[in-house]
Amino acid sequence: LYSKIMVPYDGSEHAKHALEYAKGLAAISDAKIAIVHVVPSGVMGVDQIGTEGSLDGVPFGMLNYEQYEGVVRAALDQAKEKVTENLAGLVEDIADIVTIDVVAGTAPAEALARYADKNGCDLIVMGRRGLGAIRGMLGSVSFGLLRSTDVPVLTVK
Numbered sequence: 719l720y721s722k723i724m725v726p727y728d729g730s731e732h733a734k735h736a737l738e739y740a741k742g743l744a745a746i747s748d749a750k751i752a753i754v755h756v757v758p759s760g761v762m763g764v765d766q767i768g769t770e771g772s773l774d775g776v777p778f779g780m781l782n783y784e785q786y787e788g789v790v791r792a793a794l795d796q797a798k799e800k801v802t803e804n805l806a807g808l809v810e811d812i813a814d815i816v817t818i819d820v821v822a823g824t825a826p827a828e829a830l831a832r833y834a835d836k837n838g839c840d841l842i843v844m845g846r847r848g849l850g851a852i853r854g855m856l857g858s859v860s861f862g863l864l865r866s867t868d869v870p871v872l873t874v875k
């Protein structure tokens with residue numbers, strides 16, 4: 719049925735439900751699961767270049783490429799640790815079929831669409847909402863991904 723199911727993951731209860739659902743589908747499909755977390759690049763100072771943040775006293779806007787890479791790498795490593803912690807108890811039973819990737823992107827939806835495309839994901843299972851406080855029909859990442867990808871998307875409450 720499916721060969722690789724992508725689960726966009728923000729650590730929310732909705733995303734956890736999505737992961738549970740994906741695990742069920744993966745089991746009957748003999749599919750792999752790709753958990754993907756996008757670190758919005760604004761969070762790492764990329765959107766505030768020159769205005770906010772520094773590395774060893776050097777403002778982000780004045781970093782050379784290598785230094786800048788270091789800032790991004792550190793932010794991704796930190797996020798990966800948090801995501802892995804958040805996933806404790808949820809992925810041990812699928813250790814042989816799951817990957818956990820943390821990628822950077824200014825727009826999470828577009829980064830997720832690109833990931834699905836590049837990695838041959840043939841189904842996306844995600845939360846209808848996420849960590850956002852506002853109640854509504856569909857979160858902006860879900861909505862944005864539906865708009866940006868041709869891969870079928872299944873949203874889970």
Ligand code: ATP
Pocket residue numbers: 725726727728730732733736754755756757758826843844845846847848849850851852856857858859860861
């Ligand atoms: P909003 O962010 O629009 O205020 P929200 O947080 O309730 O609202 P979304 O962010 O769209 O809703 O979250 C819906 C689903 O999208 C989540 O359950 C998760 O599957 C996925 N998602 C959200 N943010 C990310 C992210 N940074 N990286 C990967 N997946 C994400």
Ligand code: MG
Pocket residue numbers: 850858859
């Ligand atoms: Mg948001």
Ligand code: MG
Pocket residue numbers: 728848849850857858859
């Ligand atoms: Mg959100």
